Amino acid sequence: MQHLSVKFCFASFWTALFAHHSSFAQTDIIYQHWQSDADRVELQTLEHGNIRAELSGGPTISTFAKENARHAKIDISVQGNLVVSYTSDTRARTPSFKIEFQNIISGNETPELILFEYTGGAHCCTHVMAFSKNDPGRWDQVELGSFDGEIRFEDINDDGISELIVSDDRFLKAYASHACSYRPWKIMSMKTGQPVDITRHKDTIPIHQSYLKKLSESGGEERCSAGYWPAYIAANAYLGQGNEAWSKMVEAYKPDAYPYRNRVICTDVSVSFPKCPEELKQSMTYPELLERDFKEIGLWAAVTERQPKDEK
Numbered sequence: 205m206q207h208l209s210v211k212f213c214f215a216s217f218w219t220a221l222f223a224h225h226s227s228f229a230q231t232d233i234i235y236q237h238w239q240s241d242a243d244r245v246e247l248q249t250l251e252h253g254n255i256r257a258e259l260s261g262g263p264t265i266s267t268f269a270k271e272n273a274r275h276a277k278i279d280i281s282v283q284g285n286l287v288v289s290y291t292s293d294t295r296a297r298t299p300s301f302k303i304e305f306q307n308i309i310s311g312n313e314t315p316e317l318i319l320f321e322y323t324g325g326a327h328c329c330t331h332v333m334a335f336s337k338n339d340p341g342r343w344d345q346v347e348l349g350s351f352d353g354e355i356r357f358e359d360i361n362d363d364g365i366s367e368l369i370v371s372d373d374r375f376l377k378a379y380a381s382h383a384c385s386y387r388p389w390k391i392m393s394m395k396t397g398q399p400v401d402i403t404r405h406k407d408t409i410p411i412h413q414s415y416l417k418k419l420s421e422s423g424g425e426e427r428c429s430a431g432y433w434p435a436y437i438a439a440n441a442y443l444g445q446g447n448e449a450w451s452k453m454v455e456a457y458k459p460d461a462y463p464y465r466n467r468v469i470c471t472d473v474s475v476s477f478p479k480c481p482e483e484l485k486q487s488m489t490y491p492e493l494l495e496r497d498f499k500e501i502g503l504w505a506a507v508t509e510r511q512p513k514d515e516k
């Protein structure tokens with residue numbers, strides 16, 4: 205059973221990585237999947253203009269896995285001069301890697317090299333890094349984050365620079381099982397060299413609209429109601445319709461139904477639940493829990509507003 209879930213997960217990893225839109229052709233991408241009996245993977249190269257990226261890998265001693273782990277190694281050279289040599293710190297025994305070129309930073313003349321590293325485990329995570337030329341001859345490494353679901357680059361506002369679109373993992377397993385956790389999109393854009401959350405920018409409206417269309421066709425409202433409503437309300441809130449979405453949830457909410465069962469939470473968020481003193485434990489209904497969580501992630505105002513919010 206464990207074996208099956210890992211296989212499924214690899215399948216979804218590759219599906220997620222293939223599902224992207226960019227100005228670069230598929231030939232600009234290298235995939236590297238480790239066979240479990242191999243000590244190292246064959247070196248592969250990817251070129252763009254005078255930039256050459258080499259992806260290789262071998263056994264490693266990492267912070268996470270003391271033995272039997274494998275790392276990815278990226279060497280980037282420009283006109284034959286080595287500008288980046290990066291070795292990943294992985295916990296994976298049979299990791300998967302992908303590199304591709306994407307324009308995600310404006311103001312420099314070269315595209316970024318993106319490394320996707322699937323760290324292993326039943327679900328989590330794909331760690332994403334960008335290598336970017338900033339000052340003449342200087343290349344920086346930028347952490348884009350670790351994500352459990354789909355990851356894609358798409359130029360959502362046609363300015364020639366791709367935005368990063370990922371599943372919002374804050375909604376994962378918060379109200380339902382992994383399979384029943386619907387996640388709205390989180391959208392990020394690079395500003396002054398760092399990823400910035402632009403999920404509520406007006407340019408993202410078509411992304412949320414298309415998400416809601418898919419969500420309504422998913423059957424999740426019936427099958428996974430407790431995991432469906434948070435994503436439905438959040439995506440609607442991004443479109444200035446949070447208030448109506450909340451009302452729909454309240455209408456559908458059945459206090460006695462299993463998916464909506466009350467949760468006991470610890471009112472001190474700094475204390476893990478097993479260590480929570482009895483006097484700090486509190487039973488919350490499903491709507492109360494949603495309200496608390498939406499307040500915590502700064503979305504409650506958007507649930508009670510009616511106009512699209514433009515956060516730059």
Ligand SMILES: [Ca+2]
Pocket residue numbers: 358359360361362363364365366367
């Ligand atoms: Ca763009």
